[in-house]
Amino acid sequence: MEEKEVLVKAEGLSKKFCKDLKTSLWYGVQDLFTNLGGNNKERLLRDHEFWAVKDINFELRRGECLGLIGHNGAGKSTLLKVLNGLIKPDAGKVTIKGRVGALIELGAGFNPILSGxxxxxxxxxxxxxxxxxxxxxxxxxxxxxxxxxxxxMPVQNYSSGMKVRLGFAVAAQMKPDVLLIDEVLAVGDLGFVLKCFKTIDQILPNTAIIFVSHSMPMVSRICNQIILMEKGNSKYQGKDVATAIDMYYTRFADSISNILFSDGSIEFSEVKILNSLKVFEEIPQINWGQDLQLYFRFNLQKSIGIPEFSVIIVDKEERPVARFLSNSSISEIRIENNSIQFIITHFKIQLSKGIYKINLTVRGGDNKEPLLRLNNILCFQVLHNEDVWEPFLLDAQFENNNIKPIIRE
Incomplete structure (x- = not known):
């Protein structure tokens, strides 16, 4: 099969900025007169300067979609502006063939006093x-x-959602050869976003798309190449989108307790997974379908009896996806030496592959008033060979269609 033509080629792209405005203006004057403002890759950083983008290289062919991911300040939007010609690189060069459609900043390219x-x-x-x-x-x-x-109506009177709809409609419906999309799709409502992705599916075979987003499900949905950026550098680059996304989420995978509320009557002491397979970068791992055993320990500062414990599982998008049944009066929990210890066992976990966190709420008294609320007390990873973005990967059995269905009365 013949490879499609390269539409975007970045070679050693680098862009630096200065943190101080006055210094930046002075450097600009120096560069103007000493001819150092050109495309000189060997130029070193001066005081207060930093690389917003440093030595980025890639090729993108027609029919390919490159995802640019990274946390705020990683250099994604700067790289996109360099690619679109809005700012000039300090080093390297970019070659783009064909017509370029860009949806980079909300309302960018619109004249506010003109109509849509x-x-x-x-x-x-x-x-x-x-x-x-x-x-x-x-x-x-x-x-x-x-x-x-x-x-x-004048565009200046449009809402942010209306501007996104108009911007994407122009950028995509004109069927450019290269389409650059920044985080602006996050502003649109769900119905319009779904329509945008349907359009992207339709134009992608004849277009090269560069897509910047903080939404990993969106990235995994359309991208077949990925660059994970950190402080202007490429931390990971390749076609294994799932690996880059896992690396993106690892930054959030710390087990530092985040106390949202405490009345001082009970103190969180310890939590751990008793049956993890191994620990990778301080994250305990278990296999999909394996039992999950969680050990908890608390210290009582006051005599409050046995409170109610609510344990919540949160996914990597910070969305609560599951909750264990709380303890009841018949649960085997005892108080010994002002300490409460217990184990929660969940059989055959079927959360889909990924990183998850544990949040906790402790309530007491007849009115079940909150005594303690904690976020991110433990992070763990579920392992499976299949990448899916639904929160659960449910076990199922496929059988011959001659088998009679089970009907329960």
């Missing part, structure tokens, strides 16, 4: 389309953006 309709013509012209080509696509763009009623 006039901005469509302006943006289409910037992309290199003739007025006739834009006119032929106009109704399709307006319908996709769901702005029929407001298309002749």
């Amino acid at each position: 309709r006039e901005n469509i013509y302006n943006n289409g012209a910037v992309l290199g389309f003739s007025r006739q080509e834009i006119h032929e696509k106009l109704e399709e763009i307006i319908q996709f953006a769901e702005l029929q009623e407001f298309i002749d």
Whole structure:
């Protein structure tokens, strides 16, 4: 099978900024007169300067989607602006073939005093389309953006969601060769986001897409290449999207207790997994389908009896996905030497592969008033050979269709 043409090629791209405005202006004057402001890769950092993007290299072909991930300040948006020509690199070069559509910043490229309709013509012209080509696509763009009623209203009066809808409609419906998308899709409502991804699926075979997002499910949904950035550098680069996403989440995988509330009557002491297979980077691991045994210990500061313990499992997107049944009066929990210890066992865990955290709420008294609330008291990882983004991977058995179904009365 013949490889498709390379549409985007980045070679040693680097961009530096200065943390201090006055110093930055002075360096600008120096560079102007000493001719050091050019594309000189060997130039060293000066005082107060830092690399926002450092030595990034990649090739992107037609039909490929590159995900740029990393935490705030990693350099993702700066790299996207360099690729789009909005800012000039200090080193390296970028080569892009064909028409480029960009959805980088909310409202970027729009003239606020012009109407949505006039901005469509302006943006289409910037992309290199003739007025006739834009006119032929106009109704399709307006319908996709769901702005029929407001298309002749000045863009400055649009909500953030309306601006995103118009920006994506222009960028995608004109079917550019290269499409650059920043985090702006996070502003849109769920229905529109789903429509955007359907459109991306349709145009991807003939387009090269670079997608920046903090939403890992979105990244895994459309990207077949990935770059994990950290402090301007490429920490991981390749086609194994799942590995990069796991590395992205590892930063959150600390077991430092986060006390949200405490009335002082009970003190959290210890939690651990008793049956973990091994520990990787301080994260205990268990296999999918294995029993999960959690050990807890608390110290009582006051005489409060045995409180109610609620243990919640939170996924890597900080969403609660499951909760264990709380203890009851018949649970085998005792108080010894002002200490409470117990083990919770969950049989055959079927959480999908990934990293999870434990949150805890302790309540006491007849009214079950909160005594203690903790977040992130333990982090653990479920191992499986299949990557899925649904929270549960449920066990199932496939059988011959001649077998009669089980009907319970």
